[in-house]
Structure formats: C-alpha cells, structure tokens
Amino acid sequence: MPTMNMLQAINNALDIAMAEDEKVICFGEDVGIFGGVFRATSHLQEKYGKARCFNTPLVEQGIIGFANGLAAQGSVPVAEIQFADYIFPAFDQIVNETAKFRYRSGDLFNVGGLTIRTPYGGGIAGGLYHSQSPEAYFTHTPGLKVVVPRNPYQAKGLLLASIRDPDPVLFLEPKRLYRAAVGEVPEDDYQLPIGEAEIIKEGSDITLVGWGAQMEVIGKAVELAEEQGINCEVIDLRSLLPWDADTVAESVLKTGRLVVSHEAPLTGGFAGEIAATIQSRCFLYLESPIARVTGLDTPFPLVLEKEYLPDHLKIFEAIRESVNF
C-alpha cells in the first residue's frame, strides 16, 4: 500500500472523483495550474482541462454563489476556500443558500453535489487570520454536513464520500497535518461513512472525544494517562453535522467520564453541544463533570500559540481531574 501525506491523499481523491464523473468540477483561488496554495489540486488542470479545474477571481461569496448554481444545475462542484478564516464573505451563500436549497424548494432543486473544501486550524504560526476553527458556525445550520478528517487515510475516504453525498458538505482540512501526517492510503477508490464516529482505542476509565488535528494531541495525552494507569477510550467524531451521539453516549455509559477537546474558543464551541447531549443521555452514569479542553475565548494569537492551544498537557490534566473528581 502506498504512503501518502494528507495533501497527496486529498489530491488522489479529487483525481479519482474527476476521472469517474465528468460532472465533477474543481475551482477556487489559485487551484488551477499552481495546484492551490497548498497544492491539493496539483496536476488536475493538466489532466482534466481548464474547464474542469480553474482559478476563480478572489471572491469567496462569488465562489460559493457560483458553486450553488452549478450544483443546482446538476454538476458536482468541489469549491476550495483558500483558508477557513476567509469563508465568512461566503457565509450568506453557505448558510442561507447552500443549506436551505432543498428545503425551501420542497426538493424541486438541491445543491447536494456541492463539497466545500477548506483548510482550518492552528499550529502553523499563522496568527489570527490563518488559524481559526470555524466549525461551530456551521454546525448550527441544518442542511449542511460538516466533516473533518484526522489523517491521510481518513481524508481520502471521507472526501470521496463527501463528493458523492446527496447533501452539501463542508470539508474542513487540518492544515497543520497537510504534510505532517503521513500514512498508508489505498490507491483504490474507497469511502468512509459520514455521520459515524470511529472508536480509535477502546478503554474503560474515561472517554476522550475530538476530531481532525486534535486527535493527534489527544493521542499524546492518552499516552501520558495510560502511563499513570488510566485506561482511556478515544473517539474521533469525523463528522460534526450530523454527529454520532450514540457512539459517544454508549462509551460514556461504560466509562462514566468524558473529556471533549477542540481548538476553537470555548464559548459556543461544539464541545458544548456534545456535553449537553451526553449529560441528558448519561446523567445517572456520570462519575464527574464533562470537561472541555479548548482554545481561549480570544482571537487566535501568533507568538503565544502554544499557550493558547489545547495541547496534550492540558488534556492530560483534564483527564486526571476527571478521574480524581
């Protein structure tokens, strides 16, 4: 099985999707001959022509507005927003149009073919405008699906599933892992399910939940905890909308403890949604309060990035406090 980094896996998924279906069209800022600022779309224009892989003007609301119309027409657009920090000019098109197309027309029209790819998250010394994790703005929007892969294998399988999903998908790519995460990725076509969490490691004392780049950080914290004799269960949500509450609830019924971690700020973050749901479903089984380990309620900093981020030590401390509550 070949080894790929996450960008190569994403590129490979796009290649497969474009080869299979001529209606798949990739576009965004700099995605053409240059292959995108991160090179996720390398060689696609060479292979499939300028009509199917092209640069757009610098206009996020235009990119998504265009993508909505193209998807409504029956094409399968894969639109790239260069950084998730720059998705906000397209916010109206995403939450008022993409998400509501099928509902408001009574299914006369839909934009199910649309996938929006965008790099998110910190850890790259990018400062406040190249580091944000805006997932919670979108998980509040019925009609969208929000998917976050954690490694190259996930990225390929989830991206192919997103492109072929009958609903529009916001696909958040952890850019810190673009080149850092390397792993075995089958060359063949395969899909991973949207809406299903994955239990990465079974355990009995405490449940840890995260997604995307945070899974690696959680993994390090778990190593520390296990050295102390704490047996951890680790769950990667993979999909935040819809999210797999059943898998998390079953795990917490078993372990009685839950720590949720994400890079985005605490207040209004998706961990709050998970905590509320699990609290209502597992109330009598909880041995300690559900803990959230997140970024601060501030914009993302540049120099003090390490201090801001929910790293493995902060998660380890939350695990210890839960277990010793």
Add this chain to the structure above:
Amino acid sequence: MTQYAHQPVFLTGDEFSIPTFSLLSPEGEPYSEGDAPTLEKDHARRIYHAMLATRILDERMLAAQRQGRLSFYMQCTGEEAAVVGATAALDDADMVMAQYREQGALMYRGFSIDEFMNQLFGNELDYGKGRQMPIHYGSRKLHYMTISSPLATQIPQATGYAYGQKMAGDGHCTLTFFGEGAASEGDFHAALNMASVHQVPVIFFCRNNGYAISTPAVEQFAADGIAPRAFGYHMHVIRVDGNDILAVYEATRQAREIAVERNQPVLIEAMTYRLAAHSSSDDPSGYRSKNEEEAWRVKDPLLRMQKWLLAKGWWSEDEEANEQESLRREVLDTMKRAEKRSPPPLESLISDVYADVTPALQQQFDHLKQHIRRYPEAYPRGAKSLDLSVSTDADSQGGE
C-alpha cells in the same frame, strides 16, 4: 495596447452615455427608425395574456392581503413588459433565476393560477410545502428557480448555473432578474466578474424601477444607472425602455444570441417604474409624490402593448373585456379552493433538510408529535395532519 499621457488624466465615466433602446412610442406606435419587430401574432398574444394575467392576479391578491387572507404580497405592476418581454425572448427551457417580483415570467411559461394560489396559501399542494412566505414560487418543470429572500444571492448562482449549461453543451442559458437596489450587493459584482472571466452564457437583467423599497435611485448610486458597470467587467451591455415590450423582447433576444452562441454574458438594464408599493407592507405615499406616479401611469406597459395590438388588429376591445372578466373569475375561484385546502403534512417540517431524515431529526420529530397529541388544540394545523385516534395509545406509553 497601453496609451501614455504626459499630463494627468482623470476620468469620471461621464464620457460614456448609454442610450435607451426603444421601439414603441408611449402611444403604442412603432418608431419609424426602429427595425420592424419580429413578433408573430400568436406569440404577441401569449405575451400580452401573461402581462394581463399578472396584472389581474396582482390586483386581486393585494386585495386579498388587505382583507387579511394572505400574510404578504408583492406586485409586478408597472414592470410587466420588462419581465414578460425578457422571458418571451428566451427558450422556454432556459433557466430563469428571479428576485421576487417576477411572477410574470412564470405566468408566461404556463404556471397555472392554481399553482400560484397553492404557493400563496402554502397549502398541501404547494411545491415548496408551505415553508416560504407568499410569492416565493419555484418550478422545476418550467425552469424557474425557487425564490430566495436574501437579496442578490441568485445572481452569482445564475453564473454558476449557466457555467454548468455551457459544460453540458445543451445550448441553453440562464437569465437572472434583479432590481437596481440588489446591484449594490457584493453578490452582484462577484457574479458579473466571474461570468466575464469565465465566459458564461448568462444574462443579467436589471429591472431599474427607481426604488429600493423607499430609497430612490439617487441615494443608491452616483453613476448613470447600472449599465455602465458592465464596462468595468468588459461585458456587453444594453439599456432598454423597460415599459416597451418590443424593445425588451428584441434586446433580450439578441442578448441570448450573444450568450448562447458566443458564451458571453450580457447585462441588460431595463428602465421602468415600480407603480405599486414595494410589498404589501410598504406605503409609497410616505416617500414619493402622486404626481410622479401619475407621470409613470401614463407609460403603463400594458396599455402601450394593448394599443399596439389593437392597431395591428391582433386584439379587440371585446377580447380585452372578456379576458379580464374571465381572469378575475378564475383568480377568485382558485383562491377560494386554495384557501380551503389542508396545510402541508406535519412531516414536511423535517423532510428535505437533508436527502434523508437524520436519526437526530427523527427523534426530535417523534418528541414533537407526542407533544402535539397531548395538546392538539394548541397546534390545530399540526394536529390536523396527525392521526389523533392513535394518540391515546401513544400517550399511555408515556415518555420517549
């Protein structure tokens, strides 16, 4: 080719003056300098019928709104020639993406009065399943994209839709309607730029009707209307008398040729006037004079076309009277029918959010049904579509 100047040259655009294309005088007489209109008799009658039906539907439905039978309404009044004329110049399978005031386009394509009513009353037959405010029509069959309330969002979508049509190579284009107010939104600029750069067969049709709700054109833009913006995007543009059915038709017909045969976008600015209020929630007497309105009433696009048809012998006073009477009756009869129909089933609350209902949504819905069974009198519409005979069983089970 770069031209150099050795003294500073500031330009304002005043150098450009865009003429208004017109073929019919206000009296309905063709200008002798204009090229003879190419409209066939049957086609002309179809157009007029759609304009007349739109006018009558609007009159009746505004009255119905005033009587409290409808929550909201928007009239096309004064802009019928712009809307119907443009649509008539398209192939019926070209996509129309309208703003909200363009029911004339649907009327022209054969949306029945019944279909209008079902949407206006949001009953069980409404294609939109009673989810949107009145006038947010849509028809897949008639290639008319469902209306979205947020302003101007349909404009870049039209560019994308038309790009898909170009890729499919089916020889069709997309026409998007919007008002001069919507042309201030970022979506407008995004749409024109992308269409121009990517050579997309899309027609941007601006109904410059003078007002964005209460804001007059002078407070909306400093330039000479919307048309000059096309220069910045290197796009074909034409300004047309929007109350002149022949000019609108001919301009759009030629724009379609440019779009479909050369894959190039075109901007059309139709100069017209919103004779009615912005919506049933608006009262124009607070921001414009009766004199101004009267001056435009003389230019009523319906009267102008009627005069032209009468002069050609393609229409008669009797036909006019009969047609008006029969349309009024049809509107009233179908309105009564639509009002009495059941609301959409309760399940329509959760369908079409996703292609399939998610488990979480199903759970919320089951919970809601249980609640409505407990308090049916508080939710008469929801209770109507639930089979309450099973409510006792469900209640006796209790809990979730």
